[in-house]
Amino acid sequence: MSNSSYSQFCPVAMAAEILSPRWTLVLLGEMLSGSTRFNEIRRGVPRMSPALLSKRLKELEVAGVVERIGSNADFPEYHLTERGRELRPIIMSIGAWAQKWIDTDVAMEKLDAQLLMWNMRRNLNPDPMPRRRTVVQFIYPELPPREKHWWLIVEPGQDVDLCSIDPAHDVDLYITTNLKTMTKAWMGHTSLSKEVADGAILLTGDPVLSRSITQWIGSSSLACAYVGPRA
Amino acid sequence: MSNSSYSQFCPVAMAAEILSPRWTLVLLGEMLSGSTRFNEIRRGVPRMSPALLSKRLKELEVAGVVERIGSNADFPEYHLTERGRELRPIIMSIGAWAQKWIDTDVAMEKLDAQLLMWNMRRNLNPDPMPRRRTVVQFIYPELPPREKHWWLIVEPGQDVDLCSIDPAHDVDLYITTNLKTMTKAWMGHTSLSKEVADGAILLTGDPVLSRSITQWIGSSSLACAYVGPRA
DNA sequence: CGGGATCCGTAAAGATACTG
DNA sequence: CAGTATCTTTACGGATCCCG
Numbered sequence: 001m002s003n004s005s006y007s008q009f010c011p012v013a014m015a016a017e018i019l020s021p022r023w024t025l026v027l028l029g030e031m032l033s034g035s036t037r038f039n040e041i042r043r044g045v046p047r048m049s050p051a052l053l054s055k056r057l058k059e060l061e062v063a064g065v066v067e068r069i070g071s072n073a074d075f076p077e078y079h080l081t082e083r084g085r086e087l088r089p090i091i092m093s094i095g096a097w098a099q100k101w102i103d104t105d106v107a108m109e110k111l112d113a114q115l116l117m118w119n120m121r122r123n124l125n126p127d128p129m130p131r132r133r134t135v136v137q138f139i140y141p142e143l144p145p146r147e148k149h150w151w152l153i154v155e156p157g158q159d160v161d162l163c164s165i166d167p168a169h170d171v172d173l174y175i176t177t178n179l180k181t182m183t184k185a186w187m188g189h190t191s192l193s194k195e196v197a198d199g200a201i202l203l204t205g206d207p208v209l210s211r212s213i214t215q216w217i218g219s220s221s222l223a224c225a226y227v228g229p230r231a
Numbered sequence: 232m233s234n235s236s237y238s239q240f241c242p243v244a245m246a247a248e249i250l251s252p253r254w255t256l257v258l259l260g261e262m263l264s265g266s267t268r269f270n271e272i273r274r275g276v277p278r279m280s281p282a283l284l285s286k287r288l289k290e291l292e293v294a295g296v297v298e299r300i301g302s303n304a305d306f307p308e309y310h311l312t313e314r315g316r317e318l319r320p321i322i323m324s325i326g327a328w329a330q331k332w333i334d335t336d337v338a339m340e341k342l343d344a345q346l347l348m349w350n351m352r353r354n355l356n357p358d359p360m361p362r363r364r365t366v367v368q369f370i371y372p373e374l375p376p377r378e379k380h381w382w383l384i385v386e387p388g389q390d391v392d393l394c395s396i397d398p399a400h401d402v403d404l405y406i407t408t409n410l411k412t413m414t415k416a417w418m419g420h421t422s423l424s425k426e427v428a429d430g431a432i433l434l435t436g437d438p439v440l441s442r443s444i445t446q447w448i449g450s451s452s453l454a455c456a457y458v459g460p461r462a
Numbered sequence: 463c464g465g466g467a468t469c470c471g472t473a474a475a476g477a478t479a480c481t482g
Numbered sequence: 483c484a485g486t487a488t489c490t491t492t493a494c495g496g497a498t499c500c501c502g
Contacts, residue, residue, distance in 0.1 A: 011329035098242035
């Protein structure tokens with residue numbers, strides 16, 4: 001690889017050797033979002049083959065951008081080094097550039113319910129929710145059966161759980177909409193409140209949960225770079 | 232290509248489809264430095280094959296980052312669109328990240344006299360030079376004959392000329408050094424004045440030209456992002 | 463000389479399957 | 483959970499050639 005490199009002393013070229021290989025930028029974005037376990041990363045980058053993911057992680061480790069922690073008995077975790085964390089403003093500005101310049105309609109041709117739900121699961125903020133188990137069911141009527149129903153299960157003190165098969169719990173809030181609307185709202189292309197007001201997103205169930213939805217539902221960690229403050 | 236894409240709605244993934252293909256970042260860096268003609272770009276990115284350069288330019292045109300001007304009789308020029316020019320801070324911050332984190336010694340293994348001289352030619356500032364033809368000869372004693380001698384010919388009102396064969400003009404200033412020192416100075420890794428003071432760069436000839444060297448010799452357009460102001 | 467197109471061999475990536 | 487193994491497809495690099 002170092003042989004087939006750009007062979008330029010220009011720093012951009014040297015950075016490109018690290019950042020340009022296919023999937024690398026997306027992978028770094030996923031790691032900046034906090035994924036550390038192999039299969040956790042896989043779910044965030046579902047179309048990347050495990051072989052390639054493994055290879056990229058090793059390359060980034062050699063480049064000093066990623067470090068593997070836990071070589072002992074337990075399963076390894078992958079963390080960004082300081083060198084890797086300092087890529088955050090770059091990745092964010094790339095995202096902001098794309099948000100500004102890439103046609104939204106084109107972007108919205110690449111919807112993926114599982115990916116969206118997995119990202120929502122990660123960014124959901126349980127703090128404003130009731131201090132009991134809370135179940136939110138998403139319904140995308142236009143999707144095929146396997147992707148139509150999703151459940152987010154929030155239990156105090158635990159990680160949020162995502163299911164695509166009915167967990168047979170009482171549901172506190174139903175969210176009925178189409179995938180495009182939900183994705184746009186979550187990406188910050190449109191306002192969740194506005195879509196609810198327009199009837200494009202239908203909330204049924206607990207009115208308290210319903211009213212506080214903008215507090216707990218989160219948004220793309222990149223969206224904060226585009227639309228406004230949300231640390 | 233749009234078929235083999237990342238298929239992620241994440242804006243970083245969409246930008247990566249444009250920015251990640253091999254050579255694209257380096258090419259954009261070269262265009263941000265001002266190259267507009269096909270072979271002019273080639274000289275800045277000498278290891279990129281013309282076929283691939285042509286392909287990349289077309290892809291970037293489709294992406295709306297580059298526009299081709301002059302489809303008429305004369306030769307086409309390639310310019311960045313506004314969308315492309317807004318990549319400048321991103322490319323610059325990538326360069327700054329590399330400058331900070333990538334080992335200088337590793338970087339300095341990829342020296343290329345022709346590329347360095349071509350970049351120096353471009354960034355040389357004739358304004359502080361005398362209002363007559365001025366010839367500067369570079370001598371890299373350690374290099375093989377073909378790369379040992381370089382001439383920059385500055386004529387008022389004309390583009391700077393670069394020769395690797397003796398143009399048989401009177402030489403106003405000789406610069407004798409090794410390629411590594413010259414590259415590091417030009418990249419901003421070290422100070423030109425310091426290398427001259429240390430004797431690592433030897434200046435022979437016109438003392439006026441010699442004293443004003445930091446005014447006209449320029450530096451990497453990326454170096455300004457690292458070391459200090461030089462618009 | 464500028465601006466490519468073509469052909470071909472190699473290297474990387476994708477799709478699936480399988481394992482400790 | 484955390485990866486390999488294998489096979490096919492695509493992309494890339496290098497050389498050559500073409501045309502105005």
